Amino acid sequence: MHGSARRDATRExxxxxxxxxxxxxxxxxxxxxxxxxxxxxxxxxICPDQGDYLHHGGQYPELVTVRLxxxxxxxxxxxxxxxxxxxxxDRVAAGETPAHAQEQADQQWERYFPAGGAADGxxxxxxxxxxxxxxxxxxxxxxxxxxxxxWIYYIEVDEAVRGRGYGRAAMLLAEQDARQHGAVELxxxxxxxxxxxxxxxxxxxxxxxxxxxxxxxxPH
Numbered sequence: 001m002h003g004s005a006r007r008d009a010t011r012e013x014x015x016x017x018x019x020x021x022x023x024x025x026x027x028x029x030x031x032x033x034x035x036x037x038x039x040x041x042x043x044x045x046i047c048p049d050q051g052d053y054l055h056h057g058g059q060y061p062e063l064v065t066v067r068l069x070x071x072x073x074x075x076x077x078x079x080x081x082x083x084x085x086x087x088x089x090d091r092v093a094a095g096e097t098p099a100h101a102q103e104q105a106d107q108q109w110e111r112y113f114p115a116g117g118a119a120d121g122x123x124x125x126x127x128x129x130x131x132x133x134x135x136x137x138x139x140x141x142x143x144x145x146x147x148x149x150x151w152i153y154y155i156e157v158d159e160a161v162r163g164r165g166y167g168r169a170a171m172l173l174a175e176q177d178a179r180q181h182g183a184v185e186l187x188x189x190x191x192x193x194x195x196x197x198x199x200x201x202x203x204x205x206x207x208x209x210x211x212x213x214x215x216x217x218x219p220h
Contacts, residue, residue: 066169068125068137068177073117076124079136080113083154094191095214112140112153123177127157127170134158134166139177142187150183171204 071079084105091101112119122140126133135157142149152174157166178186188206190197192213 066127066129066134066166066173068173069128069133071124071126071136075126076113076118077116079124079138080109080116084109090191093193095216121181122153123181125177127166127173129166132161134161135170137170137174137177139174139181139186142185146185148183149185149187150178150181152186152188155188167200168204171200 087108088098088101088105091104092098096104112122118124119140122138125137125139127135127137136154137152138154139150139152142151155167155170155174157170175186187209188201190201192211
C-alpha cells in the first residue's frame with residue numbers, strides 16, 4: 001500500500017484505536033485488514049485471514065475482545081468428568097483400541113485431576129467474549145517436566161461460534177498465561193486426523209517436533 005491509500009488506512013486505524021483505548025489494556029484483539037497498517041496501529045498483535053472480521057458496514061474492522069476466566073472448583077470437576085470420555089474417543093479415532101485408550105485416560109486423569117481437582121500448576125479457564133463463554137482452555141507444566149516449558153492440555157471453541165477467530169484468540173491468550181507463569185516455551189499435542197486444529201496451530205507459529213504414523217494392514 002502506498003501514498004494516500006496508506007495514509008487513509010493509518011488514519012482510520014488511529015480512530016479505531018482511540019475508540020477502544022480502554023479495552024486494549026485488558027484483552028487480546030483480533031482485527032481483519034487488507035493492509036498491515038491496521039495491525040501496526042493496533043499494536044501488531046495479529047492480522048487474521050481475509051474475511052474473518054470484516055465489519056458489516058465495510059468501513060471499519062470488527063473488534064473481537066476475548067479474555068480468560070478461571071474455572072471454579074465445581075466447574076473443574078464437571079470438566080474433568082466430561083472430557084475424559086472425549087479424550088478416550090480421540091485416542092480411539094487416532095488408532096488405539098478402546099481398552100487401551102480407557103486405561104491411558106484413567107492413568108492421566110488420576111495424575112491431572114486428583115480427587116476431582118486440578119493438580120498443582122494446572123490452570124483451567126473458560127474463554128469468554130464479553131459475558132459469553134465461547135470455549136475452554138487447560139494449561140499446565142509440560143508433561144516431560146522440562147524447566148520453563150508449559151503445555152496446552154486442552155483447547156476447544158464451542159461449535160456454535162467456530163469460524164469467528166476465537167480459536168486463534170485463545171491460542172494467544174494461552175501464550176500470555178504461560179509467560180505470566182514463567183514459561184519460555186509452550187507445547188501441545190494434536191491427533192493426526194484433526195487437520196483443522198493442526199492448521200490453526202501452524203498458523204500461530206507451532207512446529208511439529210515428532211510425528212507418529214500408522215498404517216492399517218489388510219488381512220491376508
